Amino acid sequence: MPVSVTSSELIYESLKGVGVGLVSALPETWLVHLIRMAEDDPGMTLVRLAKEEEGVGVSAGAYLAGVKSAMLMQNHGFLASVNGIVSCAQLYRIPLLMLISHRGEFGERDPWQTEGGGVTEHVLDALRIPYAQLASRDDVARKISKAQTLAHSASRPVALLLCRDLMWED
């Protein structure tokens, strides 16, 4: 499978480095290694979800209970989570670190991914969620650290878009 193990390891170690102790996830191809790493790590609580929006509630509960968390989801899962993000995380000023696989951008071969790919950044903008693209391994640790810092100083959701150039080895 051409999902990058090297990049996945780098992302996972960066999450650990910023103190993430709970990860909620719904599997998608680009996230498989990350989810396995969370599963194999006795120091990580992995919550497998039925639908991504649940993850907003789980993360909010974890945060209030003193545990830093991250959400791993596809951009379509982000789109399915919008009400939870707005009326739980934003309404209650909950820091939320969202790692979103950015399907549907240049190079996408699956026709069904292309519509969501085209609207993801517009929806993030509309929700006033600060975000950055993660497209290069050189940026991973620094951007995850900075995203986490902003999430907690602002008490708001932030997003990192996991891009094809980072996640997929053609």
Place this chain on the structure above:
Amino acid sequence: MRRVDALKAVYGELEREGRVVVTIMGAVAAELQSLGHRRNFFYLQHAMGLASSMGLGIALSRPELEVVVFDGDGSILMNLGGLTTLARYRPRNLTHVVFDNESLLSVGGFPTATATGSDIAGMAKAAGIPRTATVTALDDFRGEFVRALGSNDLTTIVAKVEAVGPSGYVTDLALLENRYQFHRHLRELQAKRTPSQE
């Protein structure tokens, strides 16, 4: 059974240190506050469906706490998948109460699917939640609730209640005031356990 009476019947149980409560919006939040707000109560005043998910996040993060979620039929019907997630992780420190008035009371009382036969306790059981019950009488509710807290296992109790509620839902407690107070309370409970880390 009226929901406010059911809340009153178990209110004393909610006072014990280390118990925390998450409620849904609307009548449940307003009625619990009418009995007396406490620092261990958090009212999720929107994001319908996610109160049970928040309870799961707290329960998994802090196994020493006893988490009580006061949910409703309209809310849990928006997050039925969440029942499978609850069952999958089976937090033994979570008691999940669903007040089922068979309607969306706060928006005019439109009937939910439980009014036409959908069985939330049946769905919870089929999702894999180990302890489930449906109760219609006040004494039965109190009994099931106390047994659930003592059971050391994940429980969903469906309490059939009348479709009546308070005249209004906005209370004197601001949403963010509640959030910061609850967060601080959980931090203080943790600090008591591990004073060396403070």
